[in-house]
Amino acid sequence: MCHNFKKQLYLFETCYIFKDVNKKFVGRHYDIVIAGGGMVGTSLACTLGKNAKLKEKKVLLLEASASKPFNIGGKYSNRVVSINKSSKELLERIDSWKHIEQSRFATVKQLQVSDALSDAFITFGENDDISYIVENDLIVKAVSVEVKKCENVNVLYNAKVSEYILPDYENNIVGIKLDNGDSYTCDLLM
Numbered sequence: 126m127c128h129n130f131k132k133q134l135y136l137f138e139t140c141y142i143f144k145d146v147n148k149k150f151v152g153r154h155y156d157i158v159i160a161g162g163g164m165v166g167t168s169l170a171c172t173l174g175k176n177a178k179l180k181e182k183k184v185l186l187l188e189a190s191a192s193k194p195f196n197i198g199g200k201y202s203n204r205v206v207s208i209n210k211s212s213k214e215l216l217e218r219i220d221s222w223k224h225i226e227q228s229r230f231a232t233v234k235q236l237q238v239s240d241a242l243s244d245a246f247i248t249f250g251e252n253d254d255i256s257y258i259v260e261n262d263l264i265v266k267a268v269s270v271e272v273k274k275c276e277n278v279n280v281l282y283n284a285k286v287s288e289y290i291l292p293d294y295e296n297n298i299v300g301i302k303l304d305n306g307d308s309y310t311c312d313l314l315m
C-alpha cells in the first residue's frame with residue numbers, strides 16, 4: 126500500500142500532463158487496467174480474473190459506454206464474428222461458451238475457396254468444425270456475465286479513457302485519466 130502510494134505520488138508529481146488532476150487524484154492503483162470492454166477487452170478481463178495464479182492481481186476494465194441490457198433473440202444482429210476452435214476453447218475455459226450454446230450460433234462445417242480464372246478449388250473441413258459464427262453482442266453478454274463473478278476484476282461503465290501516460294525510464298507505472306476527471310494508475314495497461 127505504502128509502496129503503491131509512493132509510486133503514484135511520484136508519477137503525479139513528475140508527469141506534466143497529470144499536473145492538473147494531481148489535487149483531485151484519490152489514489153487508485155491496479156495491477157492491470159484494460160481499456161475497452163468490447164468482445165476482446167471483456168474476454169481478456171474474464172480470462173485474467175479466472176486464472177488462479179493471478180487471483181491476487183487487481184484488474185480494472187474501463188468501458189466508455191453505459192452498461193446495457195443484452196436482448197438476444199428475435200432478429201439477428203449483423204455484427205457477428207467467426208471464431209475458430211481455439212477461441213471457442215478459451216470461451217469454454219472461462220465458462221462463457223455455455224451461455225452462447227444455450228442461446229444461438231452457427232457452425233461452419235466446410236469452406237471452399239474457388240479460383241476465379243480456372244476450375245481449381247480447395248476444400249477445408251471434411252470431418253471437423255471449421256469455425257463458429259456468433260453475434261458480437263452475444264459474446265460480450267456471455268463474457269460480461271462471467272467477468273462479474275471474478276472478485277478481483279472491477280468493471281467500470283461510462284469510463285472513457287481520455288489520457289494516459291506510459292512508463293519511461295524514470296518511473297514504471299502507467300497513469301490513466303478518464304474524461305470524467307477520475308484518474309488511475311497501473312503496472313500494466315492493455
Ligand SMILES: Cc1cc2nc3c(=O)[nH]c(=O)nc-3n(C[C@H](O)[C@H](O)[C@H](O)COP(=O)(O)OP(=O)(O)OC[C@H]3O[C@@H](n4cnc5c(N)ncnc54)[C@H](O)[C@@H]3O)c2cc1C
Pocket residue numbers: 160161162163164165166187188189190203204205206207261284285286287
Ligand atoms: C457492422 C459490423 C459487422 C461486423 N461483421 C463482422 C463479421 O461478419 N465477421 C467478423 O469476424 N467481424 C465482424 N465485425 C468486426 C468485429 O465486430 C470486430 O472485429 C470485433 O468486435 C472487435 O472487438 P473488440 O473488442 O476489439 O472491439 P469493439 O467491439 O469495437 O470494442 C471496443 C470497446 O472499447 C470501448 N472504447 C472505445 N474507446 C474507449 C476509450 N477511450 N475508453 C474506454 N473504452 C473505450 C468501446 O465502447 C467498445 O465497447 C463487424 C463489425 C461491425 C461494426
